[in-house]
Amino acid sequence: MRRRCGGVCRKAPTLTGMRVYWPARPAGAVNTCTTRMETAAASADNADRRLIGTAAPGGGDGMNVVSFGGGTNSTAMIIGMYLHKIPIDLILFADTGGEQPHTYEFMGTFNEWLVKHGIPKIVSVEYHDKDGNRLTLEQECINSGRLPSIAYGYKKCSLKHKIGTQEKFCNNYQPCKEVWASGQRVHKYIGYDAGETRRIQHAAPIDEADKKYEKHYPLYEWGWTREECVHVIERAGLPRPGKSSCFFCPSMKKKEIQALWENYPDLFERAIALEHGSAKTNVNVKGLGRDWSWESYYNEFMANKEFEEAQLTFDQLFPDSPGGCICGAPCGCYDG
16 A cells, blocks of 8 residues: 655655755744755654644545646645655646746756656647637737736636646546546645645635545645645755746736746836737726736836836035035035
8 A cells, every 4th residue: 555644754855955845934943844954853843843743645546736827835745744754646737838947947946856756747738729729828818918817807717728728638648537537536736834824724625525536735744834835845955946937927916027027027028018009908907916916006006117217316416515505514504
């Protein structure tokens, strides 16, 4: 029987030459990570249970499917499952065709780590139209002359291009079909961390009614916060995944939009093109920012930046009187 228990593992697998148990605790807390030191068993057990709880998700001899989003949480969850010796049968990534380059680059790096540790590579799934042709979310927006549905307050884009594509794959995946045929449910692992209680509570009644999948939220069960997830990834010798989202996602924050035009100006231009293409149908929204357009934000930001750069300091105007008035006094006043 394959081990499904996610409970406390006395001897965790070795990562990059280090024996890693769990992420390091904040300063002042008891250290629960062991590198080359061997701690007393009782002390280790107490520390581990405090961090991950007395039990972790998993169960049965069915099928374990991981929903991989390409970001920090799902990456840490997979590493944690490896450390807890929870088998992984399938890792699915729903590719909308609009992820930012750093996400695709990280997936290549992470796949190498997975193979090295005996875990199946990530399987990318895509949306196809009725004729079998791939349809990216960006192209769908261009064809319809509309923005992603989340800009209008709906989540159809995620349901269609992420959840739907993974569901379709599993429906046609023989190991999953065999589990369902035996009357069991497929185990699905989702990366909600310890700070996402509301999301888990919202999902609870849906999960309870699901006859095909038994949902597990390991990070939440282990009590891993976002900070601890980052630390786990670093201790595994991996780079940080970076923000995972479509480059034209209306949920992006202004600092993330700014990072987009600074790092990937071509993608930013494509996002602005979506705003222009949807102008005629945008009745209740102004753009990807809903109440404002990304283009207007960019123009405003650049105008302010140019204004600030154009301002001359007092010292530049009057180099002979640095830090003070032209009369030499330190008051710094000048009325022109």
